[in-house]
Amino acid sequence: MGSLTEPKIPVVDFSKEELKSGTQAWLSTSKQVCSALEEYGCFIVECNDISLDLHNKIFDSAKELYDLPTEVKMKNTSEYPFRGHVARANFYESLNIEDAGHLESAQKFTSLMWPDGNARFCENMHKIASIMGRLNEMVIRMVFESYSVEKYSDSHIGSIDYLLRFSKYKEAKDHMALPIHSDNSFSTILYQNHVNGLEVQLKDDNKWTVYDPPSRSCFIYFAAEAFKAWSNNRIRPCVHRVFMNVNDERYTLALFAFQKGEIRVPDELVDDEHPLKYKPFNHLDYLMTHLKQIYASDKKIDYPIEAYCGI
């Protein structure tokens, strides 16, 4: 007989003071992280890095950004489709900041939006991006160590190209605001205001679980398509969507991690039980091919990594 309880998004506690590489806390947290990503493709990160005051400041800054005139927001452009400034059917808008790991990118974006300066915005944005980047890098180290391939952690982390996306979902009850997809990044970490809407698929059963963060100091971590390929299918990419259920404005910040250059399955992750499933691939080429397809078809489509470099 199957279980009557529905699966829940695992919650992993990153707030322990002794969470340092090599400690018992680190090892047990790594185990939880790895099994959550293998089984569900996502988990909730509970940390104590965000006070209520910082939470409010971040989303006040996000609102201030979206309240700028459209012609100002449109100055944020990109060579990639669906980056820069994106507005869809008057209910979804996003602003994307490339190379978001560096303070200079926050400064450049801020002076593009506010030529007279906005130090508060720049500081808040850089603070949250740094917290999210640090968490992502801890997760990468934990997973690489769990698979005994920690010798690749430093070069992997050194080649991450971060994209920070501010999204705004207008009040639109009972509305599919972002269609079903898994991300084309390696991993994504997301922070939201008080309005829920993100739903994840924890199993291949078409059931949806709402992401309802237990506190303001929580993030959700998604494994994405490139993580699945790197792990030779051990890690499950998280399928998700945004369905708006309330008449309130939803703001989110997502930090997408891409790899500059080539991704290849570590030799250590190939054996009789796990024959090689992916050719080495260039992550940014995969991304560009995917985005061009979406652009051409004018709707969000899935482009699983198998279609690009599967064996």
Ligand SMILES: O=C(O)CCC(=O)C(=O)O
């Ligand atoms: O804003 C959200 O909750 C999800 C955003 C998302 O899935 C994306 O931008 O790929």
Ligand SMILES: [Fe+2]
């Ligand atoms: Fe997504």
